[in-house]
Amino acid sequence: MxxxxxxxxxxxxxxxxxxxxxxxxxxxxxxxxxxxxxxxxxxxxxxxxxxxxxxxxxxxxxxxxxxxxxxxxxxxxxxxxRGEVSLIDGALELVQAAATRVPIALASSAPRTIIDRVMATTPVGEYFRATVSSAEVAAGKPAPDVYQEAVARLGAISEGSYAVEDSSNGIRAAAAAGLTVLGIEHPLYPVDRDASDRAAGVFHSLEDVTAVLMSFLDER
Missing domain, CATH: 1.10.150 (DNA polymerase; domain 1)
Structure with a gap:
């Protein structure tokens, strides 16, 4: 199959x-x-x-x-x-690990200019097969459109697929699109209770997200 x-x-x-x-x-x-x-x-x-x-x-x-x-x-x-933006610790390792198992895409609320800049100037860019800005779909998060479009561009299906999100609206969007969501929480921007309830888990580090995501992907 x-x-x-x-x-x-x-x-x-x-x-x-x-x-x-x-x-x-x-x-x-x-x-x-x-x-x-x-x-x-x-x-x-x-x-x-x-x-x-x-x-x-x-x-x-x-x-x-x-x-x-x-x-x-x-x-x-x-x-x-000014060089004030860099990859979060563990981001490259998470992306690399996921990309060895299944196709990966980006579903971001950032404008296309910022998305393309990150993809071109950081080492994660080579691993993504598709990137979508929410400005390119009918409605932004928490609507599911940007996630649905990302899945479609990969030729994948939502069932059995995963999303990694940090914002409450992002978690809501990915869950509404039918993906299993792994959340990452930041102290300055806590995830709302209703959003965390829609995630398979909300974690405090990308290393934890990587471990859980790999266990899910390796189940079949």
Missing amino acids: TDRRCVVFDLDGVLVMSEHLWEQGWKAMSADHGYTWLAEDTKACQGKSVPEWAHYLSERTGMDEHAAADGVIEMVGEAYD
Whole structure:
């Protein structure tokens, strides 16, 4: 029987530590336009596509949506230019291990420019057979669209496949797409209870995720 399983990874907070950069960008852009960005705003926007969080920002600041998106993306890009973003410890080993067993893809809320940059400048890039930005599908996370598209581009099926996610909206999206989700939790951005309940487990290190994922993949 042909194995049509796959593993789909999120980017920010799973492979690279950059969640805080997006939050900093949202805060800075909001402050420049008289709005105080709060933790609940970050939670609402994490996992959303660029058009979705730009609309959210526009509603609260009165900014043009395109200007809001361009401004925040430029701030994040400048952080990349300064070398402030690197792979999370254990990310390369996790990707390598998964790719030796099944095809892997990326399903990220980051814009295409950031995705392509990470794929081109870090050693994980060579292992991915497909990458999808949520801006390229109808709806961002927590809708399942970006995960469904990633699975489809691999020619895989959701049943028996896995996702690695860190955000509550991302876990919800992957679970809604029918994947078994392994969560990774960061102290600054705890996973909501309802989201953690949809995951097979929420772990505190990528090493733990790797061990559990390999045990699942090796079951058949």
